[in-house]
Amino acid sequence: MRLPYCFYHLIGDYSDFNAELPSCYSWHVWRPSLRAPWFRAKSNLRTKLRFAFRTAVHVLGLFATQECGAICVVQEGSLVHYSGFTPRYWRFRFIVGEDMQIGDTWTDPSHRGKGIAFFALQQILRIERSPGRSFWYVVGESNLPSIRVVKKAGFSLVAKGRWVRPLGIKLFGSYMMEEERGVEQLESVAGAAQPSLSQAVTIPPDP
Numbered sequence: 001m002r003l004p005y006c007f008y009h010l011i012g013d014y015s016d017f018n019a020e021l022p023s024c025y026s027w028h029v030w031r032p033s034l035r036a037p038w039f040r041a042k043s044n045l046r047t048k049l050r051f052a053f054r055t056a057v058h059v060l061g062l063f064a065t066q067e068c069g070a071i072c073v074v075q076e077g078s079l080v081h082y083s084g085f086t087p088r089y090w091r092f093r094f095i096v097g098e099d100m101q102i103g104d105t106w107t108d109p110s111h112r113g114k115g116i117a118f119f120a121l122q123q124i125l126r127i128e129r130s131p132g133r134s135f136w137y138v139v140g141e142s143n144l145p146s147i148r149v150v151k152k153a154g155f156s157l158v159a160k161g162r163w164v165r166p167l168g169i170k171l172f173g174s175y176m177m178e179e180e181r182g183v184e185q186l187e188s189v190a191g192a193a194q195p196s197l198s199q200a201v202t203i204p205p206d207p
């Protein structure tokens with residue numbers, strides 16, 4: 001069976017926060033609430049709905065803890081990047097205890113390659129770190145820019161898996177780990193499945 005998702009994990013020391021945001025951007029931490037169901041900056045309806053989804057899950061008490069939000073990067077009033085973080089919920093059933101996942105990461109195409117996603121990822125690790133907590137990041141095996149970012153931040157590939165949709169309903173979907181192996185073995189499986197840089201494709205994030 002093809003296992004198109006890579007499960008990256010970061011345990012232990014992640015205190016090397018060296019990323020810098022170019023000075024033309026500002027960044028903010030968004031936390032879901034009924035007063036701010038999405039981040040207030042210029043963005044399209046689809047983006048607002050992604051934030052509103054998180055707010056709904058939060059308000060309904062479906063996250064394992066209250067610690068949920070997103071790092072948002074703005075330029076001239078427009079949202080140019082967001083990186084979400086959540087505790088365990090049905091989409092990430094494999095998460096235990098206080099651990100968190102970082103996902104639903106997006107940079108506006110005209111702002112890519114400037115280190116914004118890496119900066120946001122480091123800010124989440126800095127803000128949300130707590131003793132004993134580890135972080136997860138699930139990414140499609142062909143998403144080379146995203147894999148580059150998570151590896152640069154020190155995450156390791158620990159498993160492969162797939163996206164399962166009970167009754168075919170996307171809303172109920174969750175990421176399932178199917179294979180846990182030694183890191184070296186996984187890296188070679190992921191490497192073999194990835195296209196070369198010139199063939200690389202970017203897949204959209206799953207909600």
Ligand SMILES: CC(C)(COP(=O)(O)OP(=O)(O)OC[C@H]1O[C@@H](n2cnc3c(N)ncnc32)[C@H](O)[C@@H]1OP(=O)(O)O)[C@@H](O)C(=O)NCCC(=O)NCCS
Binds near residue numbers: 148200205
């Ligand atoms: C993944 C994504 C968020 C990265 O955003 P970004 O702000 O451009 O990320 P950064 O600039 O911090 O880093 C991108 C890294 O990938 C590298 N990169 C870009 N294209 C690449 C490719 N085809 N193959 C390998 N690396 C690539 C860049 O060189 C950079 O690495 P470097 O800093 O060492 O040079 C952005 O590409 C995106 O929004 N993609 C669509 C949505 C998505 O896939 N989200 C992730 C879901 S898990």
